Amino acid sequence: MERKNAWNTYEESDLAGLNQLIDGYKGFLNRGKTERECVSTVLEQARAAGFQDLEQAVAEGKTLKPGDKVYYAHMGKSLFLAVVGQEPMEMGLKIVGAHIDSPRLDLKQNPLYEDGGMAYLDTHYYGGIKKYQWVALPLALHGVAVKRDGTVIQVVIGERETDPVLGITDLLPHIAQSQMEKKASLVIEGEDLNLMVGSRPAPETDGEGPKDPVRTAILKVLEEEYGIAEEDLMTAELEAVPAGQARDYGLDRSMVMAYGQDDRVCAYTSWQALNTVETPDRTCVCLLVDKEEIGSVGATGMQSRFFENAVAELMDRAGQYSELALRRCLSHSRFLSADVSSAFDPVFAGEYDKNNAASVGCGITFNKYSGSRGKSGANDANAEYLAAVMGIFDSRNVVYQTAEYGKVDHGGGGTISYILARYGMESVDCGVPVLSMHAPWEVTSKADIYEAFKAYAAFYNLA
Numbered sequence: 001m002e003r004k005n006a007w008n009t010y011e012e013s014d015l016a017g018l019n020q021l022i023d024g025y026k027g028f029l030n031r032g033k034t035e036r037e038c039v040s041t042v043l044e045q046a047r048a049a050g051f052q053d054l055e056q057a058v059a060e061g062k063t064l065k066p067g068d069k070v071y072y073a074h075m076g077k078s079l080f081l082a083v084v085g086q087e088p089m090e091m092g093l094k095i096v097g098a099h100i101d102s103p104r105l106d107l108k109q110n111p112l113y114e115d116g117g118m119a120y121l122d123t124h125y126y127g128g129i130k131k132y133q134w135v136a137l138p139l140a141l142h143g144v145a146v147k148r149d150g151t152v153i154q155v156v157i158g159e160r161e162t163d164p165v166l167g168i169t170d171l172l173p174h175i176a177q178s179q180m181e182k183k184a185s186l187v188i189e190g191e192d193l194n195l196m197v198g199s200r201p202a203p204e205t206d207g208e209g210p211k212d213p214v215r216t217a218i219l220k221v222l223e224e225e226y227g228i229a230e231e232d233l234m235t236a237e238l239e240a241v242p243a244g245q246a247r248d249y250g251l252d253r254s255m256v257m258a259y260g261q262d263d264r265v266c267a268y269t270s271w272q273a274l275n276t277v278e279t280p281d282r283t284c285v286c287l288l289v290d291k292e293e294i295g296s297v298g299a300t301g302m303q304s305r306f307f308e309n310a311v312a313e314l315m316d317r318a319g320q321y322s323e324l325a326l327r328r329c330l331s332h333s334r335f336l337s338a339d340v341s342s343a344f345d346p347v348f349a350g351e352y353d354k355n356n357a358a359s360v361g362c363g364i365t366f367n368k369y370s371g372s373r374g375k376s377g378a379n380d381a382n383a384e385y386l387a388a389v390m391g392i393f394d395s396r397n398v399v400y401q402t403a404e405y406g407k408v409d410h411g412g413g414g415t416i417s418y419i420l421a422r423y424g425m426e427s428v429d430c431g432v433p434v435l436s437m438h439a440p441w442e443v444t445s446k447a448d449i450y451e452a453f454k455a456y457a458a459f460y461n462l463a
Helices: 012-031 035-048 054-060 213-226 230-234 261-274 306-317 323-332 346-351 383-395 417-421 446-462
Strands: 069-074 078-083 094-099 104-115 118-126 139-146 152-157 195-198 237-242 247-249 255-258 284-289 334-337 364-367 400-402 426-431 442-445
Touching: 012 035, 012 255, 012 261, 012 446, 035 069, 035 078, 035 139, 035 261, 035 284, 054 069, 054 306, 069 306, 078 261, 078 306, 094 261, 094 446, 104 139, 104 213, 104 230, 118 213, 118 237, 139 230, 152 213, 195 213, 255 446, 261 284, 261 426, 261 442, 261 446, 284 306, 306 323, 334 417, 334 446, 364 383, 364 446, 383 426, 383 446, 417 426, 442 446
Parallel strands: 094 284, 094 334, 334 426, 364 400
Antiparallel strands: 069 078, 078 284, 104 118, 104 237, 118 195, 139 152, 139 237, 247 255, 255 442, 364 426
């Protein structure tokens, strides 16, 4: 099947819409470098667009009617947004779901130490990374520190031009012969991913200084400049991420380079698509979830029941809830797992089946199945459902393609698709192809981002 390059299909009006979407997307990436920041950014936009808090509607006993827009933020890390439809919810929902967590370095609970006259923060990497890619880069610190009295301190260090940045040092090539002979997985090991944060010792008093003078000085900086005491680090959620803004990539400005595009590129486009919906036939839902990169576990991951609980509350406020109606709703729903796919990279052509790889600029990508080595851990979409969704995209002139993650037996990956498929609902992976996926800086095509937005909007309005 010959692939169509989306750029060749655009007229001036399309380009204007594309550029507007990309400007908003880059702003979203710059503001949302953690799952918490993504939720707060979308919530700000949702409230401005007329979405109301589902929990507040429950507390007030408010009845929801077709066209009402609601959200439910779960622990500040996952988000459920819905536009109530005209048909009974037991007929099923139209759901697009993406994840908003990305690979990074998390601070350990007892992170600060001194060695060799320098202070470090010890980290534990999160998600699948090539550890050697994270050295010799400017890194920023994002997250929250919570004091014992419940006070939450928002932390962003390293993004403004006047901020300091942090980093992980590497060995100079002059004395790195032994290092260069190691396997790539061992060039930098997990316990060596330590952030250097200072080298200036605390001043001496009467000719004597503290036992760890640089560590002591850093604790003073944390306290005086950021309001964080050492005990606050034990409960903090602080993430080291690449410092810097999303940028146009390529001399033709046809691509975006940024941290965390897996999977925030699909999160942003699915949310923007939901925002085009007014009073749908069936209730439309956008899911933005946490913990996908480590198996969708925990209270904020897709394997928790927060989604099911939110649907139950939504049905109850619409006067439609029963246990049987909820089960029917979930099994009759249609789901697009909005997650990225691996884009074909000719530099590493040997790792791909070229006929079944996603091409940059050729539109949103269907992965009928994911998983690895014999489709292990995959959701394998029904042919009938795949054909139905493709038909919807065709009716809105969406440019799309199909792909696999790479050659059989060369690896693979998974998404949240199989988790919602457990309810018996139709489910297929459908997202933007990405170059350098899971690297500190990932690359996507602006055309593919625009086609994803068009695709999700078509699904909400026509499925």
